[in-house]
Amino acid sequence: SNGDETTAAAGDGKYTIGFVNGNNTEFHTCLQGAIEKKAEELGVELYTANSTQDAGKELSNIEDMISRGVDAVIVQTVNVDAVEADIAKAKAANVPIYLTSVLLDDMDDVLGASVVPLADVGKMDAQLVEKDAAGKQVEVGVVAGAPGAASDVLVGGFTDNLPGTAKVVANQPGMFSPAKAQEVAENMIQAHPGLDYVFVANEEMAFGALNAFKAAKSSVKIVTNNGTERGVEAVKNGTFLGTVSNPAQTTGANALESAVKLLDKDKSVEKITRTPLTLVTKDTADQAPAYCAE
């Protein structure tokens, strides 16, 4: 029956789309804001739900969406590969799934995806470190996110692309929590007073780490990821060495727009949309795109 509805809805060009968000961090809120804004723009009826970092809840949310008869569900999953069950569920009900942030090995059963190429983010930060170090032998620390693929890919992209002269001397998870990241950074600078660079998996944590380094009167240079207003500001005034901008609002807007086009079978849109990355350094900070729609 859902299949019929899909085609019927497609007929008058008015879709009902569900958005299942993964959590309530700043990123997630921006993402949702962008999707909501775009939905209004395109006249799409939008239902939203939040899984608060719980894979079971995510599946429940998708079930709820299916039972209200949406035409597609956009999922910001709580766990990169945990969407498998979501997809199976949705497939059985003939409701296509569109992903944000992540890609699957097998994208056949997915309507499409709007992603941030995390490995490239790591790589760009690594290249920044390489350029800044200018061939000197340097010690590098990593404050990762929470254990799981997202953080692994991001950190992997960074560590794999560091020059041979850079040695990773510490790698600890900050659990995507500024408080934890601050604690980790405090201990890290204690254990490795000679640290030159630290890669922090997101800006919220980077600010926590910054507090720690400031307190330890250390001049460690921080490279990070997001490109939020605060982060760009920090790069501008030299607090951070650099960050990689990948605006949540772009990811979100792209997601809704291409989901609709893919439902329309519009050939002009790629199945996978990549959020453009911009390396933000002191010189380029003025041109950094806005992270979050107001």
Add this chain to the structure above:
Amino acid sequence: MSLKTTAPEAEGTTGREPSGRRERASGGLLATVYRIPHLGLTLVLLLVVLFTATQTDAFLTEGNLINVLRQVSITAVIAAALTLVMVAGGMDFSMGSSAYIIAAFAAQLIDSGTSVTVTILASIGLAMGIGLVNGLVVTYTKVAPFVVTLATATILDGFQLVVLDGKTVSSGDALAGLGAGYFLGLPNLTCTALVVLAVTALIMKYTTYGRDLFAIGGNEHVARLSGIGVNRNKLLLYAGAGALSGLAGVMLLSRLVSSSPSPGGGLMLQLGAVAAVVIGGTSLEGGRGTVVGTILGVILLGVVANALNLLQISSFYQPVSVGTVLVIAAVANQLQKSRHQTH
């Protein structure tokens, strides 16, 4: 032994036996209504259902109700086991984490080609072993079970990452029957939960073992002095709770199809179960509890989560709503109890 000497019963009749009559005499409708078990909780549940039904048509559809039932199944299994543990004056905070690590373990087994039957048996066996360790520590060191099992939960959370090596492992279609199948129109997960709940209820009401648990929770010293094998019963209890967590883990895997690192996921599952059991009227002090109350608690939490989604409450306000309903339900349950109860 019939020692009807100059038995006091002979004369004391006025006060001695008409108890039943006296009781029936007073009372009336109100008293009868107050005596309905779980009245407060039921009323809160009904109110939530009615409110949601009037606000959105999507709520009272068969599909949606089945969704709710499926969604609460895993929590229900853990809550059933927890009801037993808490009735015996214990606590197990590790069941959610145990379920998560078992899901990881089972996924690895299936991924490495083990048959479904062996996987399920091994999973439940391992979980039972984990529960047994909890039981041994709780019983023989006398550390508060809350502390022991909270520590176990932390440890298991770490081992889940080890088992998965930080990656996601899929169970493919192996458990699709359990996770996606139906029996008599109900999801298999729900059927499983119903069986567990029914068995738990029967154990609590109709077996000496169940009554032993009430006795242990009521006064452990007296239980021991009365010939109840308190230590053995406790070991059995925690091992059983472990086994049911294992079952919950398999159910979890069958539902999510894959297992991924989920720090904190187990604790959240556990807190949901604890909340359900407690608003269902099971005492944190032990010696009192019912499966029916637990079922109502589980359903209430499930319905509220579902209703909040259907009503499109902002995700900021969802926790606010859940917390509020939790307090109201607990208060409603308590009010009735203190009215009805004597001290």
Add this chain to the structure above:
Amino acid sequence: MSLKTTAPEAEGTTGREPSGRRERASGGLLATVYRIPHLGLTLVLLLVVLFTATQTDAFLTEGNLINVLRQVSITAVIAAALTLVMVAGGMDFSMGSSAYIIAAFAAQLIDSGTSVTVTILASIGLAMGIGLVNGLVVTYTKVAPFVVTLATATILDGFQLVVLDGKTVSSGDALAGLGAGYFLGLPNLTCTALVVLAVTALIMKYTTYGRDLFAIGGNEHVARLSGIGVNRNKLLLYAGAGALSGLAGVMLLSRLVSSSPSPGGGLMLQLGAVAAVVIGGTSLEGGRGTVVGTILGVILLGVVANALNLLQISSFYQPVSVGTVLVIAAVANQLQKSRHQTH
């Protein structure tokens, strides 16, 4: 309260403990050693310190020790308040979430140009109000405090998002004095925590209010019979715990410099405090507890977290290690307690 346990405390509340009197009679060095308070916990702490010190030079440096002291300060303030609450047989699971929402609230105030003094006063005032609401519900509805405050925690988590509107708000340099300053070589945060702990200890030993809390936790009925204003004391207690959570929130903000949406953060902070208090020997049943034990518990957890970082233990094994130390500490503390039953 509470997460009552059957095993250990039952010993304490159940009539005679023949062992208790006996130890007093027997003497000797061993008995003297056993009478050292918190011996088990101290030993575990020493072992962890020794082990870490031999493995890494970074550990026993002044800078690192000061780090540890600063890192545990916020937990210590919450744990101090929790010790009082638990001694009185209560439980407050909402203090961590309260700290987080107060941090958000204070950040908004400062961001909107409010002076630091007014911000701190308003924050603590609001937190006290939250605590008072907890107290009112706990005292007058008789719902288990664990349930009430868990619900409050959920509600507050939601409101934190509302206060921040899902964004990050910075407090700039306004609180840098508290968050980054030093006094006599110790971080101001640590000094604040020390003051709170000292006051708590004095209250517990030398004020009638503190002793009333022991009486309420030990046997609420007797406390009432003795003419102690149980309800009033409880309201004061939860309001006070709220106020201290507010202080913890301000400390948190001063440390992090900004407040961002942190779902689950409050609960984690709370669980750390609960674990510290409980391994410090404060009874979940009420009527027993010491600030010294709590301090040891807080420090142990802080040292373990620090050691795991310094030793570069894989993040998979960090929870495993924390859980293991937790169990060992609790068991060590309990063994000594059952050997030597003091109050």
Add this chain to the structure above:
Amino acid sequence: MITPAVVRVRGVTKSFGGAAALKDVGLELHPGEIHALMGMNGAGKSTLVNVLAGVHQPDQGTVEIDGHAHGSLTMRQARRLGISFVPQRRELVMGLSVAENILLGVLPVKGGRVSWSTVKAEARKALDALGIDLDVEQSAGALTVAEQTMVEVAREVRRGGRVLILDEPTACLGAHASQQVKALVRRLRDEGIAIVYISHYIDEVLEVADHVTVMRDGQVVHTAPAADLDGPGLVKHMVGRDVVSKRPTRPAPQDEVGLKVRGLSRGRYIRDFGVEVRKGEVVGVLGAAGDAQSYLFDLLSGRAQADTGELLVDGRPVRLGKVRHSLRSGLRCVTGDRRNLGIIPGLSVDENLMLATDRFAGRRLHRDAEQSRRAAPRRDTYGVVTLSRNPAISTLSGGNQQKVLLAKWLETAPSVVFLEDPTNGVDVAAMADIHTIIDDLAGRGVAVLLASSSAEEVMRLADRAVVVRSGRVVAEHDITRITRDELVATALGGNNS
């Protein structure tokens, strides 16, 4: 006595779950008067004094204090109005020291802080007034029930006030301690305090009381000056008939030894204790309050490990320190600490009654209705009274709880029993029945070791009595060759020993 009443209870009615425990009760208390409340178990005595102390709020009626009528008192108000109360159930804060328990709620403050030296001094003074020698710094949890009682009495007496309520203060006290309580009560009376005194001991009541009120089924059935009453009359008012409890002629004890204890020691409290009880014999253990008894229970029941010693039941050695072994040997121990070691408060009366029997029988399945059917004869035999069909045992009156406890254990076909204050808190009629039951047990060849705080009970039941002091047996008497007073004297360590 023409002094105006300090307390006037008018028309108080109180129901629990629809069943009335007090019906239109009236009572007047005058200063300088000991007012005894008497009545069978479940008559409503405790409920009435609980209303006076603000523990229960009446459904109807008022408590008038100094002419002010109170519909519902709280405990705090009652305390402020000068009502002191020692409840039937022991209520101490077990984790706190004896000293602090005595000054609970009124800790002395000096210079803004609690002065612990004053606390200890005051507590010691309060105990000295009762002639009790206790370490005030030890934790209340380490006390025996008798000691706890004395601490509670000391606490309430120290508080002073105008009304002192004592709910069965002497139920588990030995002769010496009882005498002390009675002397104290008289002294307080002379100081002008109104005292409510509940007791099941007729002699004791007639000895101390100035006025007696008898209750039955929640109503006052008789009230009169004590001088106008005699024992049999009083019993008749309470029970409605005469009760006689005389020593029957039991068959002579057999030669076989049922219980043999040798060299039993535990700490300071049991030292090289030994006793032999033949089958069919009742041996009483007498001692000052707080001595041996409770520790004996711990050791014989297997609850606690002994330092040294041997225990033989029916000639077979029993491993000490394991409840399982103690039970398997056929030894049944009935505790004197009903609240902590006797009942499971949340379980029903029938479940408590059948708890041990069902476990011994290895029952796997349980059904409420069927269990109640099996429990019915026990209720009948022991006269357990309940207001509703099968309520939680915690709602029973103290005496009724005691009957359940006895029935639970004595109906498990014991071969040896250890009884600690078996008639603690039961009424005269039930006491007579219980004595008959014990006679009957002995008659059937059961060896009975009776640790009683009441010399009368020992005289009534025992064939032999051993006297214990400081954990050691100091004397042994054939009951037929000694008088009650001689027995009490040796127990108290008087000249006769």
